Structures are given as C-alpha cells and as structure tokens.
Amino acid sequence: MYFLIVDSLRKTDVFSTETPGYVGFANLPNQVHRKSVKKGFEFTLMVVGESGLGKSTLINSLFLTDLYPERIIPGAAEKIERTVQIEASTVEIEERGVKLRLTVVDTPGYGDAINSQDCFSTIISYIDDQFERYLHDESGLNRRHIVDNRVHCCFYFISPLGHGLKPLDVQFMKAIHNKVNVVPVIAKADTLTLRERERLKRRILDEIDEHGIKIYHLPDAESDEDEDFKEQTRILKASIPFAVVGSNQQIEAKGKKVRGRLYPWGVVEVENPEHNDFLKLRTMLITHMQDLQEVTQDLHYENFRSERLKRGGRLSSHGYVLPLSPAYVPLCLPAFLP
Amino acid sequence: DLGGTETRGPPPGGPQGGVLRGPDLLGYVGIEAVLDQMRRKTMKAGFEFNIMVVGQSGLGKSTLVNTLFKSKVSRKSCSPNYEEKISKTVQLQSVSHVIEEKGVRMKLTVIDTPGFGDQINNDRCWEPVLKHVNEQYEKYLKEELRVNRQRKIPDTRVHCCIYFLPASGHWLRPIDVEFMKRLGKIVSIVPVIAKADTLTLEERTEFKQRIRQDLVANGIQVYPQKENDEDAEERLLNNTIRESIPFAVVGTDREHQVNGHRVLGRKTKWGIVEVENVAHCEFANLRDLLIRSHLEDLKQVTHDVHYETYRVQRLTAGDGLKGPLVNTPFLSILYYESY
Numbered sequence: 001m002y003f004l005i006v007d008s009l010r011k012t013d014v015f016s017t018e019t020p021g022y023v024g025f026a027n028l029p030n031q032v033h034r035k036s037v038k039k040g041f042e043f044t045l046m047v048v049g050e051s052g053l054g055k056s057t058l059i060n061s062l063f064l065t066d067l068y069p070e071r072i073i074p075g076a077a078e079k080i081e082r083t084v085q086i087e088a089s090t091v092e093i094e095e096r097g098v099k100l101r102l103t104v105v106d107t108p109g110y111g112d113a114i115n116s117q118d119c120f121s122t123i124i125s126y127i128d129d130q131f132e133r134y135l136h137d138e139s140g141l142n143r144r145h146i147v148d149n150r151v152h153c154c155f156y157f158i159s160p161l162g163h164g165l166k167p168l169d170v171q172f173m174k175a176i177h178n179k180v181n182v183v184p185v186i187a188k189a190d191t192l193t194l195r196e197r198e199r200l201k202r203r204i205l206d207e208i209d210e211h212g213i214k215i216y217h218l219p220d221a222e223s224d225e226d227e228d229f230k231e232q233t234r235i236l237k238a239s240i241p242f243a244v245v246g247s248n249q250q251i252e253a254k255g256k257k258v259r260g261r262l263y264p265w266g267v268v269e270v271e272n273p274e275h276n277d278f279l280k281l282r283t284m285l286i287t288h289m290q291d292l293q294e295v296t297q298d299l300h301y302e303n304f305r306s307e308r309l310k311r312g313g314r315l316s317s318h319g320y321v322l323p324l325s326p327a328y329v330p331l332c333l334p335a336f337l338p
Numbered sequence: 339d340l341g342g343t344e345t346r347g348p349p350p351g352g353p354q355g356g357v358l359r360g361p362d363l364l365g366y367v368g369i370e371a372v373l374d375q376m377r378r379k380t381m382k383a384g385f386e387f388n389i390m391v392v393g394q395s396g397l398g399k400s401t402l403v404n405t406l407f408k409s410k411v412s413r414k415s416c417s418p419n420y421e422e423k424i425s426k427t428v429q430l431q432s433v434s435h436v437i438e439e440k441g442v443r444m445k446l447t448v449i450d451t452p453g454f455g456d457q458i459n460n461d462r463c464w465e466p467v468l469k470h471v472n473e474q475y476e477k478y479l480k481e482e483l484r485v486n487r488q489r490k491i492p493d494t495r496v497h498c499c500i501y502f503l504p505a506s507g508h509w510l511r512p513i514d515v516e517f518m519k520r521l522g523k524i525v526s527i528v529p530v531i532a533k534a535d536t537l538t539l540e541e542r543t544e545f546k547q548r549i550r551q552d553l554v555a556n557g558i559q560v561y562p563q564k565e566n567d568e569d570a571e572e573r574l575l576n577n578t579i580r581e582s583i584p585f586a587v588v589g590t591d592r593e594h595q596v597n598g599h600r601v602l603g604r605k606t607k608w609g610i611v612e613v614e615n616v617a618h619c620e621f622a623n624l625r626d627l628l629i630r631s632h633l634e635d636l637k638q639v640t641h642d643v644h645y646e647t648y649r650v651q652r653l654t655a656g657d658g659l660k661g662p663l664v665n666t667p668f669l670s671i672l673y674y675e676s677y
Contacts, residue, residue: 021408022408022439023406023407023408023437023439023625023629024439024625024626024629024630025385025387025437025439025442025444025629025630025633026439026440026441026442027629027630027631028385028442028444028633028634029377029380029381029442031631031632031633031634031635032376032377032380032634033373033376033377035634035635035638036373036376037373038568038569041369041372093369095368095369095370096369096370098369098370098372098373100369100372141650141653141654142650143646144642144646222378222382225378282368283368283371286368286369286371286372287371287372287374287375288375289372289375290372290375290376290379291375291379294379298489302486302487302489305485306485306486309485310485
C-alpha cells in the first residue's frame with residue numbers, strides 16, 4: 001500500500017523522470033506551495049482619504065465583493081463633530097483553492113472636520129496597536145495560532161481636484177510612512193483628461209520627493225525573470241501614483257456588459273487600462289501582496305519592535321518588558337523570572 | 339483596551355463578512371497570482387536543510403548520505419587524508435555544501451557523529467548529540483530575542499536525525515532505546531536499518547515489526563508523529579509511512595550494468611543488490627520521504643513543534659541564569675503571562 005502511494009507521489013512530481021543523478025529536491029517549491037495553499041493568506045489593507053473620494057466603491061471593485069452592504073452615508077450636520085473612526089471588516093475569499101483572509105480597515109471621518117488638525121492620531125494609534133498586539137503574541141508562550149492583523153498596506157486617496165498634494169496629505173503621509181507601506185492613489189480619475197492626469201501624477205511625485213515622503217516601492221524584477229514579468233513590473237512602476245475609477249454597476253457598452261460609469265458622453269470602463277489604472281492597481285496589490293507583507297514584517301514591524309523594546313514599560317495587559325539600557329543593547333542582561 | 343480611543347480592531351472571532359467562495363464573487367480576482375510571487379521568492383532565497391546521522395562506525399552512514407544526495411557531501415568525502423579510525427570520544431562534525439537541481443538551490447549541512455556507540459563503555463554517549471541539538475535551538479532563540487535582529491535568522495537547527503540500527507534481526511539494543519527516547523523528544527528521528535542486504539525479506543519484515551513494538555513499548559517518538567498530522571489526507575499518507583518504518587536501506591556509490599541500464603548497486607557473486615529498486619531494499623522510499631515529499635514538513639515540524647517546545651521550556655525555566663545546558667547570560671526579555 002505504501003509503495004503505491006509513493007509511486008503516485010512520483011507521478012505527480014513535476015520532474016518525474018528517473019534520470020540518473022536526479023535526487024528530487026527540485027520538488028521542494030511544490031512542497032512549499034502545497035503547504036501555503038493549505039494555510040492560506042492573511043492581508044490587511046487600510047484605506048484613508050476624505051469622504052466622497054470613492055474609497056468604498058473602489059474596495060468593492062477590487063475584490064468584487066460588497067463589503068459594506070448596509071451603508072448609510074451621514075449628512076453634513078452629523079459630520080461636523082465627527083472624529084475619525086476605525087472600521088474593520090474581514091472577508092474570506094477563496095479562488096481555485098487559494099484562501100485569502102482580507103481585512104479592510106476604513107477610516108471614515110478623516111479630513112471631514114472643519115479643523116482636521118488631529119485626525120490622524122487615531123489612525124496611527126490603530127497601526128501601533130496592531131504592532132503591539134503582534135509583539136505581545138510573538139513573545140508569548142503559545143505561538144501556534146498567531147493572527148496577523150498588522151496593516152500591510154495603506155491606500156492613500158488623493159483628490160483629483162486641485163494641483164497636487166494638499167498640506168493634510170503631506171502631513172499624514174509623513175506621519176505614517178515609517179509605519180506602513182503607503183500607496184498613493186488618485187481617486188475619481190474620470191474627472192481628468194489624460195493630459196491632466198499625467199501632469200497631476202508628475203506633480204504628485206515631485207511633491208513626494210520634495211517632502212521626503214517614503215512611499216512603497218515595487219521591487220525590481222530579477223534579471224532571470226521572464227520578459228513578461230519584467231515588462232509588467234516596468235509598466236507598474238511607471239504608473240505610480242495609480243489614477244483609478246471604481247464602480248459596482250454593470251453597464252452595457254459595445255455589446256457587452258462592463259463595470260463602469262455611464263455618462264451622457266460615454267462610458268468609463270473600470271477594467272479598461274486605457275480608461276484608468278484600476279487593473280494596474282489590482283495587479284500590483286495581488287502580485288506584490290507577499291512583498292507588502294514582508295516589508296511590513298522586516299522593516300516596519302522590526303522598527304516598531306526595537307523602539308518598543310528600548311522604551312520598555314507595560315506590554316499590553318499581560319507582560320512587562322525590561323527597558324534595555326543603551327549600553328546593553330543588543331546584549332544580554334541576566335534573566336530573571338518569578 | 340489601550341488609551342480609550344475609538345479603536346476597534348477586527349472582530350476577535352471569525353470573519354465579519356463570511357466566506358466568499360469562487361462562484362459567489364462577482365468575477366475573477368486572480369488571487370492565485372500570490373502563489374507565483376511566493377514561488378519566485380522561495381526559489382531565489384534557496385533552501386537550507388540540516389541532517390544529522392547517528393550510529394556506530396561501519397554502518398554505512400557516510401555512504402548513505404552520499405547516495406541520498408548523489409553527491410559527495412559526507413564528512414568522509416570531504417576530509418583530506420581521511421583515515422578510518424575509531425575516535426575516542428563522540429565528536430560532532432558538520433560539513434556544508436550547496437547543491438543545485440533544476441534551478442533549486444539547497445544548502446545541505448550533514449552533521450556526523452563519529453565515535454557514537456563505538457567505545458567499550460558507551461554510557462551517556464548521547465549527551466554530546468543532545469547538547470548539539472539544544473545549542474542550535476539556543477542560538478536561534480537568542481537571535482530571535484535580540485532587539486535588532488536579522489531579517490533571516492540563520493537556521494542551524496537539526497531538521498532530521500537519521501538513526502542507524504544494525505541489522506541484527508533481533509530487537510532494539512539498550513543504546514538504541516536510550517538514544518531514541520531522549521532525542522525523540524527534541525528532534526525528528528528517522529530510524530533506518532543499515533546494511534539491510536544481510537536480511538532476507540521475511541527476516542526484514544519480522545525485524546521491523548519487533549522494532550515497531552519496541553518503539554511503542556518504550557514510548558519513543560519517531561517522525562512523523564501522529565500529533566502533527568494536519569488533516570485527514572496527511573494522516574492517511576503518514577499512517578502508511580508509520581507502518582513501514584524503519585526503512586531497510588542499502589547505500590552505495592558504485593554503478594553496474596543491469597538489463598542494459600546503469601544502476602546503483604552492490605555486486606556480489608550471487609547477484610547485484612540494486613539500491614534504487616524497491617523490490618530489493620527501501621532506499622528509494624527513504625529518499626522519497628526525506629527529500630521528495632516531506633523535506634519541507636521536516637523543517638516545519640522542527641520550527642513549529644521542537645523549537646517551540648524548547649523555547650517554552652527556556653522561557654519558563656525557574657532560574658533563567660543557569661539553564662540546563664549552556665551557561666551564558668540570557669537575554670532580557672521576559673514576558674510572564676499571568677501576572
């Protein structure tokens with residue numbers, strides 16, 4: 001019975017030739033693949049931007065779901081006193097056996113108040129809280145089922161009106177660029193002509209440079225990748241910031257049903273790369289999901305962690321971290337335990 | 339909660355929105371592209387694998403490792419002026435090589451244990467091995483606890499320990515029991531019957547059965563452990579493996595002509611023992627298990643089970659300063675859970 005199973009493993013082997021000298025560890029990537037598919041992926045995406053920039057519609061379009069089925073849009077009077085809220089929704093998406101647990105963190109109220117001076121402290125606290133929680137879990141005794149709720153990516157929505165970044169945009173991005181991967185997105189891009197769009201993109205990139213804002217950089221394709229992938233990476237890199245249009249409505253255009261926005265002068269197709277960068281944004285997000293997670297883990301989280309450990313103090317509700325004096329960092333202090 | 343602000347994280351229980359499967363989605367998103375990225379990254383990073391071989395001298399450990407990886411990776415092949423001498427103490431020696439196959443690169447480290455079981459008095463000959471295994475866990479733990487830690491912590495932990503049993507045909511010897519009992523708790527052990535071409539098929543079946551009984555009777559845990567089976571599919575596969583261990587193996591690096599093919603084998607007057615022929619011996623099964631199907635799992639079990647066990651013990655040890663093994667000052671973080 002055993003031999004039969006092993007034989008069937010051999011048949012499913014991608015390289016199942018029994019060539020002399022063949023060991024079989026070339027099958028390792030398949031083993032890793034199988035385990036990852038079983039395990040599934042977790043991803044947390046935060047969306048920040050003023051009300052009415054189409055954030056919710058865009059998120060729904062990106063993942064072809066309706067994350068906000070019972071949404072009530074508050075009127076202006078209610079918005080005056082509103083502070084920034086954090087609303088997280090989680091959905092599990094499965095496609096061809098691959099499971100993705102996606103959490104979208106929305107930030108209604110951002111930029112709504114007349115005085116938006118303080119609107120980002122709530123958001124920053126949220127990001128830090130997730131790091132703190134992860135640090136606590138990672139340091140605990142039972143690490144079997146740690147849930148990763150850290151924010152892996154933040155889409156920052158820039159208004160297409162105006163001539164570039166607003167002061168609030170600059171301040172916010174500078175406040176979070178060391179804590180999360182920032183991806184700037186030009187919202188409601190159908191209010192711009194192509195030329196206006198290019199100009200706005202260039203302006204935004206210049207201002208980002210000028211203010212020293214660190215946005216997420218797509219990793220370059222390796223020299224040994226295939227040409228298609230290299231070309232795709234080039235195109236994606238050249239299109240940042242992405243100018244997008246979102247829609248959940250199906251419109252009839254040129255004889256087929258497309259997602260789009262119907263105007264008297266034509267139909268803006270969401271998934272048409274000539275109309276807007278929606279598909280590019282989605283491609284970037286999905287193909288680089290792992291990299292976004294890695295940068296969050298290896299850079300942002302590690303920065304948080306080392307600062308936190310140096311500071312010491314109470315760690316969430318259960319633990320206590322001894323502050324490490326600079327002379328000892330990163331050395332050892334004698335341990336003590338009750 | 340912290341700060342009393344209006345932060346509400348994602349619900350602690352299950353997902354709020356429920357599960358959306360393929361046909362429910364309003365279209366095709368293309369999530370599986372994530373897997374391509376992952377494959378690219380893992381291929382680029384390469385793999386590491388650390389394998390330890392334990393057994394008396396003359397049981398064919400070095401030859402078996404060379405045969406498994408079809409390269410001269412063992413200690414014997416790598417030391418110049420190698421002399422076959424029994425060493426007076428149990429020394430551990432590591433040899434590393436980077437081997438490549440179809441674009442997949444692997445850094446293979448073979449840890450050999452010359453002197454094990456070779457002395458007149460072999461009392462405690464397992465201690466240097468225990469010490470080595472635990473030292474690697476300690477090294478990893480220390481790095482993991484550093485304030486500024488490396489992106490990819492170098493992994494020298496032993497992922498698999500092949501324990502060589504001489505083909506006596508009888509029972510497990512006391513030294514086998516003592517070693518496997520202790521090491522089975524901290525590392526994945528794969529016992530093999532060495533130089534199995536001295537056993538007929540019936541003798542082999544009976545010997546294996548007795549060994550399995552002995553293992554159960556002595557509470558010895560070998561790989562793959564039942565507790566680590568993740569789902570029914572895995573359990574089924576692992577059950578068949580558990581029913582065939584220990585594998586009866588023969589190793590060689592010589593080739594001979596058999597029926598017009600070149601095969602790895604040992605030539606005798608009464609025939610050629612074909613190493614990769616499953617009718618002759620179980621080398622191919624061992625190789626398939628270790629390399630083709632369970633290599634990643636061996637690494638995962640080492641990380642998720644054995645290392646975590648070590649870590650918990652280390653963090654909850656009564657007197658952190660003088661741990662049971664290495665007397666070095668230990669790093670400071672200490673989280674005590676229910677205080």
